[in-house]
Amino acid sequence: MRTRGNIFSNIDWVIVILYFAMVLTGWVNIYAAVYNEEHHSIFDITQRYGKQLVWIAASVLIILLIFFTDTKVFSTFAYFFYAVMVLILISVLLFGKEVAGSRSWFQIGNLGIQPAEFAKFATALALAKYLSTFNISLSKRRAIIISVFIILIPAGLILLQNDTGSALVFLSFILVLYREGLSGTFLITGLSVAILFVLSLLFDQMYVVIFLSGFAIMALFFIRRSFKNIARVLGILVLASAIVLSVDYAFNNFLGPHQQKRISVLIGVDPDIRGAGYNVHQSKIAIGSGGFWGKGFLEGTQTKYDFVPEQDTDFIFCTMGEEFGFIGSLLVIGLFTGLFLRIIKLAERQKSSFARIYGYGVLSVLLFHFMVNIGMTIGLTPVIGIPLPFFSYGGSSLWAFTILLFIFIRLDAHRAQLL
Amino acid sequence: MASKKSYHTRKYVITGFIILIAFTYLVRLFILQVPNNSYKLSAQNNVLRHITLYPSRGLIYDRNNTLLVYNEAAYDLLVIPAQVSKFDTSYFCSLLRISQEAFNRRFQKALRHSRYRPSIFLEQISKEDFAYLEENLFKFPGFYFQSRTLREYPLELAAHTLGFIGEVDHNNISKEPYYDQGDYIGKSGIEKSYEHILRGRKGSTIKIVDVFNREQGSFEDGHFDTIPLPGSNVTITMDASLQAYGEMLMENKKGSIVAIEPSSGDILTLVTSPSYDPNLLVGRVRSHNYEKLLKDSLRPLMNRATMGTYSPGSTFKILNALIGLQESVLYPETQYHCSGPESRPIRCTHYHQTPLQLKGAIMHSCNPYFWNVFRSIFNQPGFQDNISNAYTVWRDHVTSFGFGKKFETDIPFEMKGNIPLASVYDRIYGKERWTALTIRSLAIGQGEILVTPLQMANFSAILANRGYYYPPHFLKEYTLDGNKVEAQYGKQYSSVIPENFDVIIEAMQDVIGSEHGTAHWVRIPGLTFCGKTGTVENPHGKDHSMFIAFAPKEDPAIALCVIVENAGYGSTWAAPIASLMIEKYITGDINRTWMEQRILESNLMHDQ
Numbered sequence A: 001m002r003t004r005g006n007i008f009s010n011i012d013w014v015i016v017i018l019y020f021a022m023v024l025t026g027w028v029n030i031y032a033a034v035y036n037e038e039h040h041s042i043f044d045i046t047q048r049y050g051k052q053l054v055w056i057a058a059s060v061l062i063i064l065l066i067f068f069t070d071t072k073v074f075s076t077f078a079y080f081f082y083a084v085m086v087l088i089l090i091s092v093l094l095f096g097k098e099v100a101g102s103r104s105w106f107q108i109g110n111l112g113i114q115p116a117e118f119a120k121f122a123t124a125l126a127l128a129k130y131l132s133t134f135n136i137s138l139s140k141r142r143a144i145i146i147s148v149f150i151i152l153i154p155a156g157l158i159l160l161q162n163d164t165g166s167a168l169v170f171l172s173f174i175l176v177l178y179r180e181g182l183s184g185t186f187l188i189t190g191l192s193v194a195i196l197f198v199l200s201l202l203f204d205q206m207y208v209v210i211f212l213s214g215f216a217i218m219a220l221f222f223i224r225r226s227f228k229n230i231a232r233v234l235g236i237l238v239l240a241s242a243i244v245l246s247v248d249y250a251f252n253n254f255l256g257p258h259q260q261k262r263i264s265v266l267i268g269v270d271p272d273i274r275g276a277g278y279n280v281h282q283s284k285i286a287i288g289s290g291g292f293w294g295k296g297f298l299e300g301t302q303t304k305y306d307f308v309p310e311q312d313t314d315f316i317f318c319t320m321g322e323e324f325g326f327i328g329s330l331l332v333i334g335l336f337t338g339l340f341l342r343i344i345k346l347a348e349r350q351k352s353s354f355a356r357i358y359g360y361g362v363l364s365v366l367l368f369h370f371m372v373n374i375g376m377t378i379g380l381t382p383v384i385g386i387p388l389p390f391f392s393y394g395g396s397s398l399w400a401f402t403i404l405l406f407i408f409i410r411l412d413a414h415r416a417q418l419l
Numbered sequence B: 001m002a003s004k005k006s007y008h009t010r011k012y013v014i015t016g017f018i019i020l021i022a023f024t025y026l027v028r029l030f031i032l033q034v035p036n037n038s039y040k041l042s043a044q045n046n047v048l049r050h051i052t053l054y055p056s057r058g059l060i061y062d063r064n065n066t067l068l069v070y071n072e073a074a075y076d077l078l079v080i081p082a083q084v085s086k087f088d089t090s091y092f093c094s095l096l097r098i099s100q101e102a103f104n105r106r107f108q109k110a111l112r113h114s115r116y117r118p119s120i121f122l123e124q125i126s127k128e129d130f131a132y133l134e135e136n137l138f139k140f141p142g143f144y145f146q147s148r149t150l151r152e153y154p155l156e157l158a159a160h161t162l163g164f165i166g167e168v169d170h171n172n173i174s175k176e177p178y179y180d181q182g183d184y185i186g187k188s189g190i191e192k193s194y195e196h197i198l199r200g201r202k203g204s205t206i207k208i209v210d211v212f213n214r215e216q217g218s219f220e221d222g223h224f225d226t227i228p229l230p231g232s233n234v235t236i237t238m239d240a241s242l243q244a245y246g247e248m249l250m251e252n253k254k255g256s257i258v259a260i261e262p263s264s265g266d267i268l269t270l271v272t273s274p275s276y277d278p279n280l281l282v283g284r285v286r287s288h289n290y291e292k293l294l295k296d297s298l299r300p301l302m303n304r305a306t307m308g309t310y311s312p313g314s315t316f317k318i319l320n321a322l323i324g325l326q327e328s329v330l331y332p333e334t335q336y337h338c339s340g341p342e343s344r345p346i347r348c349t350h351y352h353q354t355p356l357q358l359k360g361a362i363m364h365s366c367n368p369y370f371w372n373v374f375r376s377i378f379n380q381p382g383f384q385d386n387i388s389n390a391y392t393v394w395r396d397h398v399t400s401f402g403f404g405k406k407f408e409t410d411i412p413f414e415m416k417g418n419i420p421l422a423s424v425y426d427r428i429y430g431k432e433r434w435t436a437l438t439i440r441s442l443a444i445g446q447g448e449i450l451v452t453p454l455q456m457a458n459f460s461a462i463l464a465n466r467g468y469y470y471p472p473h474f475l476k477e478y479t480l481d482g483n484k485v486e487a488q489y490g491k492q493y494s495s496v497i498p499e500n501f502d503v504i505i506e507a508m509q510d511v512i513g514s515e516h517g518t519a520h521w522v523r524i525p526g527l528t529f530c531g532k533t534g535t536v537e538n539p540h541g542k543d544h545s546m547f548i549a550f551a552p553k554e555d556p557a558i559a560l561c562v563i564v565e566n567a568g569y570g571s572t573w574a575a576p577i578a579s580l581m582i583e584k585y586i587t588g589d590i591n592r593t594w595m596e597q598r599i600l601e602s603n604l605m606h607d608q
Ligand SMILES: [Zn+2]
Pocket: B338, B348, B349, B350, B352, B365, B366, B367, B368, B369
């Protein structure tokens, strides 16, 4: 172990301060979200804000533990962590506790632990380890396939737990692959297929095909009309139409009504306003009613009246939006954007490619959570139940995000000693 | 590492992407939060009130479009405890006509539910009270009205069939998220079976309410509102006038009447007695009355027609005869003596000439004859060695007539009855240690077998149809999006071919038509009707009187089963009631007023 002074002098305090600013803002919001007059002490540990405070304190211990750990541990045992995580995910499938239809919790005493949360940092470590190996290049097919496997194994297991939201988070690692040299075409193709998939479920398949054809005709006007180019455009059109038609067919013929419903809710076409659509509508009202300055701390009416469901977990941003208005929104977006840009800056200054790749892994996970969580409360992204990092109530998610981020901070602090 | 190509310029693409997302979200938030008029909402310290708009529940009609159930407007008073400020509680209590204690209790209950969410404070306030209360509501911030509907039953009949509605429980809510606390749901009968058709779809509206508890209009011009969708109307197969007549005949008697239209399986009448006025289970008095009915020693809440299980008695002899005919061990000409060693296990209880052929045996309900029929079914060549197999063949015939199972259509609280499996007898007597003789009481409809009046009525319908039935049901049609949807039911065949019914039906006609028939006195001039009496042994008291019948013989319009508990012989009470029901249904009128009078004036409830 290196000397204590060394470690702390090399820590990037900007990122640490951003972290604590977010965690404490989140805590204040949880207090506001579940506030009631009977239990007004903010330290009451029978209440959720009291519990969150305990978890924040535990996070500080976790942080110290990470700081005193030799950085070599993270790269040397990257695959080990990953393998253990995969085993835990399998055992939670077999022995886990079922909560609201998904088998994704472990009960230790009266503490519920959600292994899926911790699988994220383990996957980021494994991916970093693999991609930083000498001679691995993402321009080779073999490397791409192995990387995809590293990502998809935990994602698949989490999907089997019926926790679609957490499984989707793993798709964000494609950003890491892109940064490390995966051809941009993959990114664009993947994105297009995803968009087509959603479009064909949202609209009548015929309209989508007509729209695609219109798009193709327009494209033909703008490109050089060589035989090869025309063939290419038509080929893409046929392929895209085939995807649209097969998605629709598969949706109607291979899926049971339950699965159809789940997908409908996921992409936000659930007609039931009491269901997922209802949550978004309530959440928009709450945020909208905050105005520019907000209603003031503990003055929110919409979140107070329990109109917004899950307001201290997935919809925590509503409380912020309602009580602190646009100023509050600006603060949250600002804090996250600041964190993301700082992570990029730190990642790019790493001498070790392991640390850099891991940094981008951290970025991907946090960015995905941020995009989807806030996007869903303002009706821009589908309702996928994933928490807002550092803000949402919950021990598992707070600890997992803390570990994810602070391993990176630890790796960065070590950078000065690496020559 | 030098060997790898560096992609560090891609950090600019990623940074750009992040800034783009942040910018998009900020623009979206700005649009949502700043120019939006809900800003005013917070400035005036107004609150939004989410009001559920309850749809009117579908109406229920009988087969002749007589209205059976409709809605009456009523109002619930809701409270949001957090919005309540100091007010004159004694004045408030006097307005609502409740005591101060009741006020405290209800307010505490609301507080326990949620400080911020509305709770029902006082439910189902009548239109008249509502008009007066509403004028004074501004003095009581935090309280507001929500319109609801109450069920009304203009004819006060068929309480068990129609069922009732009540507030949803935790179970309902967790099973179907559509429901919220305070919603109503069909708890029994048609109301329960067709809940999804009748309930419609709730709507919701968001109102802006100022500090003086006044609604300032819709939030966002009603953009977030949804209109409630009224429930669909349901037409049931019941004939209300026949039902009313049946209930009248069964007054002061314990028992039931089930009448079915054989050609469709429509249940025309389902009377269980004693019953209760369906209006008793409506509104605020519901739980009080329900408790009272529940404690009543006559058990008016039990539907005897579908839940009461009885030995079928002599009526079951017909089924044994049909099985014998189908198995070719019995012919219409087969004769058995009423005395001698053959008849010993079950003695004859009637005086008649002997030996008898099948028709005469049914008419006189001769016990030894049917013991011999039963025995010959089990002693067929090939069966003698294996009682289990023989019994299973017999049992399959019986269950093909709808016994020993539920119809599972839309009949509330059906019981299966009991037609034991061969294994049950194996357990009682030991494997292959029993014979036809051991279970001989089944020959005359006694022993372990149990049937419901509904199953007996259906049996009667099978006889009328010569071999088939439609599962008995209540739903005729309902309206969906303005279109009438007719209920469809699949035809079921019994295991006996139509030709084998001929002699049975002739015999059943003689039961009434012949001067020597056991129910000759209940004949209806100008109408051929077929029936069979039954006296059901009752280990707990006086025997039950049972009668199954259908009419007219040529083109049956009605088939029924009547059971009068603790009333003795089938011919004395059940037969005349069945006869009057048939006369009422087919001719629409009663000519034999003396018979009607006798039934109406009899009270069979006390002498048990
Ligand atoms: Zn006899």
